[in-house]
Each structure stands twice: as C-alpha cells, then as structure tokens.
Amino acid sequence: MSRDTPTPTGNAPWSGPGLLEQIADNALDDDYYVFRGLEPRPSRRAGLVVGLVVALFAMFVTTAALQTRNDRPATELERRTLAADIEARQKTLDERRTTAAGLSAEVQSLQDANNAAQGEPAELGVISASAAVVGPGIVITAENGPDDLGAGRITDRDLQVLVNGLWYAGAEAVSVNTNRVGTLTSIRTAGDAITVNFRSISPPYTVVAVGDSESLQTRFAQNAAGAYWENRRKRSGVEYAVTPSSDVSLPAVPDERLALKHAATLEEDR
Amino acid sequence: MIPVIGLVVGLALGLWLEPTVPLWLQPYLPIAIVAALDAVVGALRALAEKRFNDRVFVVSFISNVIIASAMVFLGDQLGVGSQLSTGVIVVLGIRIFANAAAIRRRIFHA
Numbered sequence: 001m002s003r004d005t006p007t008p009t010g011n012a013p014w015s016g017p018g019l020l021e022q023i024a025d026n027a028l029d030d031d032y033y034v035f036r037g038l039e040p041r042p043s044r045r046a047g048l049v050v051g052l053v054v055a056l057f058a059m060f061v062t063t064a065a066l067q068t069r070n071d072r073p074a075t076e077l078e079r080r081t082l083a084a085d086i087e088a089r090q091k092t093l094d095e096r097r098t099t100a101a102g103l104s105a106e107v108q109s110l111q112d113a114n115n116a117a118q119g120e121p122a123e124l125g126v127i128s129a130s131a132a133v134v135g136p137g138i139v140i141t142a143e144n145g146p147d148d149l150g151a152g153r154i155t156d157r158d159l160q161v162l163v164n165g166l167w168y169a170g171a172e173a174v175s176v177n178t179n180r181v182g183t184l185t186s187i188r189t190a191g192d193a194i195t196v197n198f199r200s201i202s203p204p205y206t207v208v209a210v211g212d213s214e215s216l217q218t219r220f221a222q223n224a225a226g227a228y229w230e231n232r233r234k235r236s237g238v239e240y241a242v243t244p245s246s247d248v249s250l251p252a253v254p255d256e257r258l259a260l261k262h263a264a265t266l267e268e269d270r
Numbered sequence: 271m272i273p274v275i276g277l278v279v280g281l282a283l284g285l286w287l288e289p290t291v292p293l294w295l296q297p298y299l300p301i302a303i304v305a306a307l308d309a310v311v312g313a314l315r316a317l318a319e320k321r322f323n324d325r326v327f328v329v330s331f332i333s334n335v336i337i338a339s340a341m342v343f344l345g346d347q348l349g350v351g352s353q354l355s356t357g358v359i360v361v362l363g364i365r366i367f368a369n370a371a372a373i374r375r376r377i378f379h380a
C-alpha cells in the first residue's frame with residue numbers, strides 16, 4: 001500500500017508504477033482519506049441517506065438479475081426456433097435434392113429416348129407421307145378409252161385398285177396426279193371428277209410409285225391389280241402404260257390431311 | 271442498522287415490483303451495477319478501517335454509476351462500446367478485489 005497503510009502487510013515493497021498495480025493501490029477512494037479529519041455528521045440523517053443508496057443498489061441488482069433471467073427463456077426459445085428452422089430447411093433441401101436427382105434422371109432417359117427416336121423421323125415422314133420423297137420408281141399413265149362416258153371411263157374404283165396394287169407390289173410412296181397418297185387420303189368420285197385428298201383431278205391420270213423399278217413393274221403386272229388393268233385395256237380400250245424411272249419425286253400430303261384431332265399415341269407402342 | 275434495512279427493502283422492492291428496464295437503459299445497467307458494487311465494497315472497507323463517511327459514500331456511489339454509464343454511452347457513440355465496457359469492468363474489478371482483500375486482511379489478519 002502506498003499510503004499510510006492501516007494494516008501492516010509485510011509484503012515485498014511496491015515494485016513499480018504498473019498501471020494495474022496503481023489501480024489496486026488506489027482501490028479505496030481518496031476521499032475517504034481526505035474526509036478523515038472531519039467531525040462526524042449527525043448520524044441519523046447520514047444513516048438514512050446511506051440506507052437509501054444501499055436500497056437503490058439492491059434494487060439495481062435485483063432488477064438486472066431478474067431481467068437477465070427473464071430474457072433467457074426468450075433467447076433460448078429463439079435459439080430453439082432457429083435450430084428447428086435450420087433442420088426444416090435442411091430437410092427441404094434434401095427433398096429438393098432428391099427431386100432434382102429424379103428429374104435429371106428423367107431428363108436423361110427422355111434425352112436417350114429422343115436420341116433413339118432421332119434416327120427415324122425421316123423414315124417416318126416417308127411412311128406417313130408427311131415428307132416429300134425422291135427415289136427410283138415407276139410411272140403409270142392412264143387415259144380414258146374412246147367410250148369415255150361408259151366402260152372406257154376410268155373410275156375411282158379403277159384408281160383405287162391401281163394404288164392398292166402398287167402398295168401390294170411393294171411401293172413405298174404413291175401419288176396420283178401429284179397428290180400424295182397418305183394415311184388419311186381417299187380416292188373417290190365427286191360429281192364428274194375424281195378427287196384425291198379432296199382435290200379434283202382429271203385425265204390423263206399419272207400414278208407414280210417409289211420402289212425398285214424392276215420388281216415393282218414385274219410384281220404389279222403379276223398381281224390382281226395388274227390383271228384387272230390389263231383386262232380394262234383389252235375390254236374397254238383404256239389407255240394404260242407403265243414406265244420405269246430411276247428418279248421420281250413425290251410431294252408430301254397437304255397439311256390439312258395430316259392434322260390429328262382425336263387420336264393420341266398409346267405410350268406402350270414403342 | 272439502517273443500511274441493512276435499506277438492503278432488505280431494496281431487494282424486496284426489486285423482487286416485488288419487478289421493474290422493467292427501459293430498452294435504452296439496458297446496456298448501461300450492468301456497468302452501473304459493477305460501478306455501484308465498487309462504491310459499496312469501498313464503503314465496506316472504509317467502514318472496517320473506521321474511516322467511513324456517508325457523504326463520500328453517497329457521492330462516490332452516484333458519480334461511479336454516472337461515469338461508468340457515460341463511458342459506455344460514449345463508447346457506443348464512438349463504436350468502441352464493448353471494448354470500453356471491458357476496460358471499465360477490468361478497472362472496477364481490480365478495485366473491488368483489492369478492497370475485498372483489504373477487508374479480508376482486517377477480519378482474518380491474513
């Protein structure tokens with residue numbers, strides 16, 4: 001102690017002007033030493049004031065302690081809520097990750113399916129007649145016979161037989177007077193004219209088929225349709241000629257004969 | 271005797287009324303309490319050394335509380351509130367310990 005020490009300490013002497021030591025040395029307010037000599041004040045009033053201050057101090061302490069204790073549950077609740085929140089979000093994240101994995105697997109499989117299907121459209125377009133085609137084939141021209149109001153007249157039935165015979169002979173695409181025969185195509189008489197794809201055509205009729213020229217020609221000549229037309233020529237004078245060609249081109253079916261309104265693909269088809 | 275009654279009354283009032291500390295006062299209360307504790311422990315030591323003076327106690331109590339709070343307030347305004355609080359707590363803590371040690375020495379002669 002640096003001042004007139006009330007208790008003999010017997011410790012090592014003050015070692016230096018360290019800040020913390022200085023604080024410790026001056027722990028007791030200087031005022032207590034300064035006021036030492038003053039005569040004591042009337043003790044009753046002094047005691048009252050001191051009691052008031054002590055009461056204030058006690059109230060401070062209680063209030064702070066209570067406040068801290070009351071605040072703790074709120075903090076605890078907040079912490080728990082946050083923890084629950086984190087947990088819930090992690091769960092959501094996991095779920096979304098699973099969903100994402102499932103979706104990307106789906107995307108992968110769809111892409112695979114798409115890639116597998118990619119090779120076919122050209123071919124499908126030919127089969128469904130939605131694409132124009134070129135290739136080797138035969139050209140059949142037919143003209144009404146001299147009796148073009150009676151037996152010499154080429155009817156829708158004649159053309160139907162002709163087209164059917166060509167399919168049967170192995171044709172891959174057929175057109176009648178540049179009207180491609182597709183899956184929804186009809187060949188029928190409407191009034192005076194024959195219509196194909198609801199378009200009127202008039203003689204001479206030119207039926208073009210894509211396929212191997214030689215085998216198409218041979219097989220058509222040998223099947224029932226060929227025999228029917230041979231018969232028509234002999235009996236009714238219908239003019240009829242088959243010409244092989246190495247390069248024929250057929251247009252696509254018009255769009256209105258490709259539009260589907262009701263039919264849907266059955267998934268298990270493929 | 272009266273200070274003891276004051277202590278009990280203060281505790282009872284605090285427990286009974288459970289006053290809510292206004293939000294703007296909350297940062298200063300803990301520091302103010304530590305400062306007040308310093309004044310109280312100092313008073314106890316003075317009492318033990320028979321040099322207690324009520325006026326010194328009251329003035330040191332109030333000034334301690336006000337200065338400590340003011341320092342925290344200033345620190346908050348300067349952006350060093352927590353550091354300044356720590357400094358105040360350290361100094362007051364050392365004083366409290368030193369005074370408590372002096373009291374201990376007087377009572378146990380050790």
